[in-house]
Amino acid sequence: MSQEQHNIRPPRFAKWLLESFCSYDFLSTALWDLEELFHQNVKNKGITKARLLYTIEVFGIITHLFFKGKSQYSVNKTAMLKHNLIITFRSFKRYKSSFLINLFGLATGLASALLIYLWVNNELNMNHFGEKDSTRHYQVFINNNYSDRVETQEKITFPLPDALEEDFPEVEYTIPVILSPFYEGVLSFEDQFFRADPQYVGDRYFDVFSCDFLAGEKASAWSDQNNVVISESMALGLFRDVDQAIGKTVFFKNKTHSGNYLVSGVFRPDSKASSKFDLLLTYDLFLSKRPKVMNWWNEGPLGHVVLSEGVELDQFNVKIKDYLKTKVKGTQQTLFAQKFSETYLYGVYENGSPTEGRIVYVRIFSLIALFVLTIACINYVNLSTAQATRRIKEIGVKKAVGAQRSVLIYQYIAESIFITFLSLALAIGIIFLLLPQFNEITGKQLSINLDPGISIPILAITFLTGLISSIYPALYLSSFKPVLALKGKMRRDSGGRWLHKGLVVFQFAISVVMIISVTVIYVQIRFIQASNLGYDNQHLISFRMEGKLVDNAEAFVTETKKIAGVVNASHLWGRLPGKVSWRSNLQWKDQDPELKSTIFHFIDGGHEMAKLLDVEIKEGRFLSEDIPSDKTSIVMNETAIALIGYKDPIGQKFWTGEMCTIVGVVKDFHFEGMHEEIKPFFFKLGSKGNTFMVKIEAQNQSETIEKLRDLYHGFNPGYPFEFTFVDDSYQNLYLEEERISTLSKYLSAIAVTISCLGLLALTAFSTQRRFKEIAIRKVLGSSSLNIMRLLSREFVLLVILAMVIAAPIGFYLMKNWLEDFAYRIELEPIYFILSCLFMLAIAWLTIMSQIANSTKVNVTESLRTEG
Amino acid sequence: MKKVTLGAFEELVLLTAGVLQDNAYGVTIKLELERQLNKKISLGALYSALQRLEEKGWVNSRIGGITEKQGGRRKQYYDITKEGMMALDEVRAMRNSLFDRLPQTAINLLK
Numbered sequence: 001m002s003q004e005q006h007n008i009r010p011p012r013f014a015k016w017l018l019e020s021f022c023s024y025d026f027l028s029t030a031l032w033d034l035e036e037l038f039h040q041n042v043k044n045k046g047i048t049k050a051r052l053l054y055t056i057e058v059f060g061i062i063t064h065l066f067f068k069g070k071s072q073y074s075v076n077k078t079a080m081l082k083h084n085l086i087i088t089f090r091s092f093k094r095y096k097s098s099f100l101i102n103l104f105g106l107a108t109g110l111a112s113a114l115l116i117y118l119w120v121n122n123e124l125n126m127n128h129f130g131e132k133d134s135t136r137h138y139q140v141f142i143n144n145n146y147s148d149r150v151e152t153q154e155k156i157t158f159p160l161p162d163a164l165e166e167d168f169p170e171v172e173y174t175i176p177v178i179l180s181p182f183y184e185g186v187l188s189f190e191d192q193f194f195r196a197d198p199q200y201v202g203d204r205y206f207d208v209f210s211c212d213f214l215a216g217e218k219a220s221a222w223s224d225q226n227n228v229v230i231s232e233s234m235a236l237g238l239f240r241d242v243d244q245a246i247g248k249t250v251f252f253k254n255k256t257h258s259g260n261y262l263v264s265g266v267f268r269p270d271s272k273a274s275s276k277f278d279l280l281l282t283y284d285l286f287l288s289k290r291p292k293v294m295n296w297w298n299e300g301p302l303g304h305v306v307l308s309e310g311v312e313l314d315q316f317n318v319k320i321k322d323y324l325k326t327k328v329k330g331t332q333q334t335l336f337a338q339k340f341s342e343t344y345l346y347g348v349y350e351n352g353s354p355t356e357g358r359i360v361y362v363r364i365f366s367l368i369a370l371f372v373l374t375i376a377c378i379n380y381v382n383l384s385t386a387q388a389t390r391r392i393k394e395i396g397v398k399k400a401v402g403a404q405r406s407v408l409i410y411q412y413i414a415e416s417i418f419i420t421f422l423s424l425a426l427a428i429g430i431i432f433l434l435l436p437q438f439n440e441i442t443g444k445q446l447s448i449n450l451d452p453g454i455s456i457p458i459l460a461i462t463f464l465t466g467l468i469s470s471i472y473p474a475l476y477l478s479s480f481k482p483v484l485a486l487k488g489k490m491r492r493d494s495g496g497r498w499l500h501k502g503l504v505v506f507q508f509a510i511s512v513v514m515i516i517s518v519t520v521i522y523v524q525i526r527f528i529q530a531s532n533l534g535y536d537n538q539h540l541i542s543f544r545m546e547g548k549l550v551d552n553a554e555a556f557v558t559e560t561k562k563i564a565g566v567v568n569a570s571h572l573w574g575r576l577p578g579k580v581s582w583r584s585n586l587q588w589k590d591q592d593p594e595l596k597s598t599i600f601h602f603i604d605g606g607h608e609m610a611k612l613l614d615v616e617i618k619e620g621r622f623l624s625e626d627i628p629s630d631k632t633s634i635v636m637n638e639t640a641i642a643l644i645g646y647k648d649p650i651g652q653k654f655w656t657g658e659m660c661t662i663v664g665v666v667k668d669f670h671f672e673g674m675h676e677e678i679k680p681f682f683f684k685l686g687s688k689g690n691t692f693m694v695k696i697e698a699q700n701q702s703e704t705i706e707k708l709r710d711l712y713h714g715f716n717p718g719y720p721f722e723f724t725f726v727d728d729s730y731q732n733l734y735l736e737e738e739r740i741s742t743l744s745k746y747l748s749a750i751a752v753t754i755s756c757l758g759l760l761a762l763t764a765f766s767t768q769r770r771f772k773e774i775a776i777r778k779v780l781g782s783s784s785l786n787i788m789r790l791l792s793r794e795f796v797l798l799v800i801l802a803m804v805i806a807a808p809i810g811f812y813l814m815k816n817w818l819e820d821f822a823y824r825i826e827l828e829p830i831y832f833i834l835s836c837l838f839m840l841a842i843a844w845l846t847i848m849s850q851i852a853n854s855t856k857v858n859v860t861e862s863l864r865t866e867g
Numbered sequence: 868m869k870k871v872t873l874g875a876f877e878e879l880v881l882l883t884a885g886v887l888q889d890n891a892y893g894v895t896i897k898l899e900l901e902r903q904l905n906k907k908i909s910l911g912a913l914y915s916a917l918q919r920l921e922e923k924g925w926v927n928s929r930i931g932g933i934t935e936k937q938g939g940r941r942k943q944y945y946d947i948t949k950e951g952m953m954a955l956d957e958v959r960a961m962r963n964s965l966f967d968r969l970p971q972t973a974i975n976l977l978k
Contacts, residue, residue, distance in 0.1 A: 026914075032940035033893030033910060040894075060911030 010038050011051045014058040021062050030061055080407075087394070088415045095390065098383050099419075101761045105754045106423035109376025110465065111430040112750050114458055115438055116369035118446045121454065123362050126274050126344040129210035133306045136172070137208040137340040138313070140164065140303030140320070143352040145332045146597050152349035156303040156335075158293050161202070163327065164303070168319065170311045175202035175209075176283050176301035179275060185254025185546075186719055187230070187279060189238040195720055196234060196252065196278040200286040200301075208306060208340070210272065211280075214242045216265030222282055228252065228261035229280040235266045242266045253547070253718075257281065257289050271445060274344050296328045304340065313337060361740070368744070371510045372751050373461075377469035378503045379758035380416065384473035385500065386765050388480075395477060396485030408478035416470030417463060424462045441742050443735075472499075501798055504762070507755045508802030508839065509809070514748030515835040516810030517817075520827065521741045524818060527825050528734060534669025536614035537730055539567075539701065542575055542693045543723040547716045553688050556715050557606060563711065565697045565704030568612045571689040572605025576613075577730050578672045580681075587655040588644050600640065601671065601679055602656075604686025605693075610635055610666060612695050620650045620664030623685055631685055635664040640680035656684065670823075673733040677822040693726070752839070756846045759795060763847045767791055767854040774854060775862040784855040791851045792844070799843045803836045810835070871923050873954050879904070880916045881955060884926055885947040892931075892944045893917075917945055925951030 018034075019027060034057060041050035066082065092099040128134075140160070144151045161174040178200040187196040203222045205211075213221075214232055221229055228250065230238075235245040245263045252261055261281070269276065283301070287293070293300060307316060320335045338346070338354050347357035398408060431448055439446055448454065549556055553571045560569040574580035582601045603609055607625045610617075618638065623630045634654060641649050649662045668678045696704045705723070712721045731738075767774070774787055811827060818824040873881070883899050884891040893910060896917075900908050920926045926945040 028941045029893065029943040030910070030914070032942050033897075035940065036894045037897075037910075057910045060909035061914060062911070064909075064911035064915040 008039075008042055008047060010035060010054045014055040017062065018058050021065060034058070084411050084414060085418075087411075088418060091391070095387070097764070098387060098761055101757050102380055102383060102419060103423055103426065105376045105379040105757050106420055106465070106469075107426035107430060108750055109373045109754055110420070110423055110462060111427035111434070112747060113369040113373045113461065114427060114448075115431055115434065116365050117457065117461065118448065118454070119438075119442055119444065120362050120366055120369075121457075122444055122446055123345065123358065125272055128272060128341045129208065129270070131206065131208050131210050133172075133207045134210070134341075136306050136309070136311075138305050138307055138337040139340045139343055140305055140335055140337045141349070142299075142324075143334045143336065145334060145352070147594065150349075150352040152352055153299070154302055155299040156301060157296050157324075158287075158298050158300055159296060159327075160324075161301060161303060161305075164305060164320070164323075167323070168316075170307050170316050170319070172306045172308045173202075173204055175205050175207075175304040175306070177201050177205070177304055178283065178286055178301050179277060180300075183254050183256065184544075185252055185258070187234060187238070187250055187252050188718070189248065189250045192238050193718060193720065194234060194237050194278075195722065196230075197276070198252070198254070198257075198279045198281050199275070199277045200281050200283045202283045202304075204306075205280070208304065210270045212268045212270065214266045214268055215246050216263075218265070221265045223264065224262065225282055225285045225288065226259070226261050227264040227282065229265040229267055230263055231278045232266055232268045234278050235263075252279070252281075255546070257285065296324075303337075305337065307337075313339065361736075365743070368514070368747050371514075372747060372754070373465060375507045375510060375751055375754045375758075377465060378507050379754060379761070380419075380469040381472050382500060382503055382758055383761050383765075384412075384416075384470075385476050386762060388473075388477055389769075391477065392480060392485050395480050396482050396487075399480070399482035400486065405478045409474045412474035412477055413467065413470045416473070417466035420462050420466030420469070424458075441739055443739070504759070504795075504798050505802045505805065507758065508799050508843065509806040511748065511751045511755045512803050512806035512835060512839050513810045513813065514744065514751050515839055516806065516832060517814060518741070518745050518748050519831045519835050520810075520814040520825075521737070521744060521817070523831065524821065524825050525734060525737055525741055528674045528737075528821075528823070529731065531674070531823070533730075534615060534667060535671075537576070537726040539696050539698055540612075540693060540726040541696065541705070541723045542691055542726055542729075543712075543721065545571060545688070545690050545692055547719045549692075549712075549716045550688060552715055553692075556711075557692070559711055559715075560692075560694060560708065563704065563707045565700055565707070567695040567697055568608055569692065569694040570606035570608045570612050571692050572603055572609055573686055573689045573691070574603060575691050575729075576671060576693075576726050577733060580671055583656070588646075589653065590645070595643065598643065598680065600656075601681045602634075602684055603671075603681075604684040605689050607685065609693075610683050612693060613669070615669050616667040618665045618667050620662070622664055623683065629661075630663070632658060632660045633663040633685070634660045635666055635683040636662055637666050637678070637681040638668045639678050640682060641665055643680050654682075656682075660684070673730070674823045675733075675821055752842060756842060759843060760846050760850060763791070763795060763850040766794075767851055771854065771862045775859045778855075778859050779863075787855050788848070788851050791854070792847045795847050796840070796844060799840060803839065807832050807836070871954075873925075873958055874916075874919075876912070877916050877920055878955065878958060880913065881920055881925055881947060881951055884917075884920075884945045885952070885955070889944070889946075891946065892942050896945070920951070921945070923950075923954075924948060925954055 015031075018030065022030060034054060037057070038050050038054050041053055045053075129137075139154075140156060142153050142156055144153065161176045164171050165174050179197075181197075183200075184195065184197050186193050188194075201209075206218045206221070211218075211229075215235075216229070221227060230245065230250070232242060235242050238250065239245045239248065245266050248263050249260050250263055252258065267280075307313075317336050320337065323335055324331050324333045334352070336353065342354070345357055345359040345362065346354040348355055395408065428448070435446065435448065545553060557569050557571055560566055580601050580603050582599050584597050584599050586598070586600050587596075607623050607630070610622045617635075620635070623633055623635060627633075634656065636644075636649065636654075644654070646652050646662075649665055652662050654660050654662055666683075670676075670678060671681060672679070694708065696708075708723075709721045712719075770791070774791075777787055777790075810832065814827060818827070879900060880896065883896050883903070887895055887899060893913065897908050897910060897913055900913075917926065917928075921928055925948055927948055929944050929946065931942045931944050
């Protein structure tokens with residue numbers, strides 16, 4: 001054997017496998033043959049192929065040994081394994097119903113847990129990029145310290161990035177990023193055009209943000225200020241082909257940076273990135289076209305920074321906190337930094353520091369997944385211990401022959417892990433079926449694949465499920481005394497029975513909590529959707545004012561009103577719901593100085609704005625076209641008047657940057673979502689705007705919209721006509737809640753189903769054991785009703801106990817959840833009563849479906865049989 | 868008692884072991900069979916056939932070429948026994964007699 005061949009060894013794993021299955025004599029024969037073949041194969045076919053062939057041969061030998069061979073060639077372990085497998089299969093076959101209940105219970109439990117795992121895994125990895133400097137990537141925020149509150153904002157002032165880089169050695173470099181719906185525009189090439197969302201980014205953007213290039217080079221992407229990097233979908237839309245795009249000149253038009261740009265790269269958006277955009281332009285370009293923004297009171301870019309190696313965030317935060325005071329005299333603003341990858345999950349800021357955010361949902365759903373899985377495990381535990389009598393003889397014989405307790409424990413654990421893996425196979429089938437719907441609900445693109453980041457945790461979860469659910473049954477079953485066991489006598493210990501009942505109570509308590517939550521969430525969402533907003537958002541469409549329309553807004557509105565089917569139309573700044581203008585530092589007579597920083601929201605637009613929204617006038621009048629002085633008139637809402645404190649508001653003065661007169665008061669309406677309190681608000685006249693709102697008649701909507709589209713294209717060629725219905729946008733505010741509602745609905749249905757499956761099996765089993773008792777009672781004249789009551793009492797009591805435990809927990813959880821809403825339902829007892837009744841009805845039906853059968857038992861038959 | 872029978876694959880293995888004479892062990896039988904049958908034979912299938920043959924007493928195994936190393940390997944040779952030869956003969960005779968009884972028309976189909 002040459003020196004070289006020494007390194008050529010058969011695969012170790014295959015050899016180990018063979019060793020653990022074959023008896024010594026047979027092993028040495030097989031090894032000789034295998035190795036001779038292996039060395040021949042190495043010579044003829046190469047090392048990789050040879051190793052593969054070796055492994056295949058080993059598997060062949062083992063399967064032949066296992067299924068066809070004689071025991072003298074294999075080790076005892078193999079024989080035991082074979083025996084245990086046979087026993088397992090036999091018990092599956094014999095007790096089909098409990099096997100199927102275990103299988104389906106575990107499979108649905110696993111499927112829902114794994115789906116949620118996929119979602120949680122995706123959420124946890126959001127914005128975790130693997131680029132060169134991603135680990136040192138932080139984001140700087142500004143805190144506005146008001147007398148009564150701290151408000152955190154993402155946008156930092158324009159000179160700040162450069163100043164940070166200059167004044168702090170800890171800052172290696174900064175990547176200013178500008179993104180705002182304000183800069184949205186249209187990207188066109190020849191006669192193709194698409195709406196596009198740009199980001200203006202610093203030139204080292206690609207060192208921290210992951211962004212796969214399909215064409216072009218990252219290094220040279222920013223070689224010129226007029227370069228643009230576009231997304232794959234843009235490239236395909238404009239050029240039909242990704243490679244075609246490179247080097248082409250495209251035209252981009254928006255409010256500030258219209259011009260020709262050279263495509264230097266095409267990227268595929270990273271699924272881990274939370275911010276979505278269609279094209280990247282340089283930050284330098286942004287500044288060169290808007291040089292006036294460069295001052296300490298203009299806010300725009302997001303402050304992405306990369307800190308040097310080894311900088312502690314806490315120390316850095318202390319250093320930068322009061323930095324702005326050195327630049328702007330008397331500012332109330334302070335700075336802090338947060339790790340960028342954490343901004344996604346911990347994106348809610350309280351008192352100027354990050355607290356929670358989406359992580360709450362991650363926690364809630366992880367917990368729910370855990371609970372559903374626990375319910376499935378409990379089924380397994382309860383079924384296997386309740387049915388211990390079925391296996392008691394087997395245990396007795398094994399112990400009498402000399403099996404140690406550990407052998408029995410291993411056997412039951414292995415059996416349970418085996419059945420969990422069977423369930424996993426079923427669960428994966430379920431996941432494949434449900435994944436499209438699940439993606440729709442969660443708004444994500446999840447997939448299940450062999451990626452070790454996903455498959456290994458899935459196997460681990462499955463393994464743990466099997467292990468945990470089998471520990472108690474294994475200990476319990478293996479503890480029987482052989483003599484008693486052979487006689488078929490069970491050890492009656494009260495501890496085991498209590499555990500049994502406790503687990504059932506636990507299962508149903510979780511189910512009841514989930515039903516209560518689903519009920520309350522559902523009612524709250526219905527409340528939000530159905531409650532009177534104070535304005536009419538039906539048949540109201542809104543679309544952007546852009547291109548030539550900016551200059552012809554009034555004319556366009558006049559023409560629009562002439563279309564048959566259009567009720568009213570107006571131009572305005574801002575969008576409903578929620579995105580309206582606001583300002584502070586307003587002044588009025590006898591103003592409380594503390595109220596100076598109070599924010600007033602307002603809509604400035606056409607005369608008809610308030611009428612268009614159909615808000616109700618309380619005092620005075622709406623703004624009117626016929627009264628020239630209305631240029632400086634305003635119409636306020638009740639909240640604003642109450643805040644100002646005017647007794648007789650009509651005709652009073654109010655300073656909004658110019659002196660205005662209050663001419664009307666409208667009733668409060670929800671210009672934001674129901675999460676928010678109604679805030680001080682006023683209507684004002686304004687020229688131009690950035691949005692059009694059109695109220696159309698309920699009939700012939702599509703025709704009206706077609707006419708509107710024609711008119712739009714006549715006024716504004718080269719821009720797509722894209723509109724939204726205001727009531728749809730309002731519903732979208734509650735997308736997150738809708739998702740939670742839908743998900744929790746499904747999950748609680750699963751929890752209830754699994755719990756009831758377990759209950760079904762338990763009742764079936766306990767009534768079966770009491771057949772004789774039932775028969776004797778019948779002989780003595782007991783009615784079917786009596787027997788049913790007798791048999792169901794125990795389980796019904798357990799379910800009721802579960803409700804008593806669950807109700808306060810559900811109350812507490814739902815009270816917490818509702819606190820996020822400014823307008824919410826009261827937690828009426830009826831929700832709890834209904835949920836409990838629902839659960840009770842289902843549990844009772846489950847129990848009855850079993851018991852009803854057993855009361856029809858043939859008295860003579862069951863008394864005659866021994867058992 | 869059930870009559871001991873010789874399966875088709877067993878027959879091939881037995882024949883090969885006989886043909887290879889003194890040099891019949893796992894690898895050589897496998898390679899020879901593969902050459903004759905023109906398909907892959909797994910060692911597992913071969914071993915189980917050989918083990919069955921040995922049980923029936925149609926082959927004898929003997930050990931040769933033991934390595935001295937720990938966890939050593941050994942070559943296990945299989946020699947066909949007299950009973951093995953008889954079993955082969957019986958199968959062949961049975962086949963021949965069946966062939967002889969094949970009607971002339973069927974044989975003509977071959978031509």
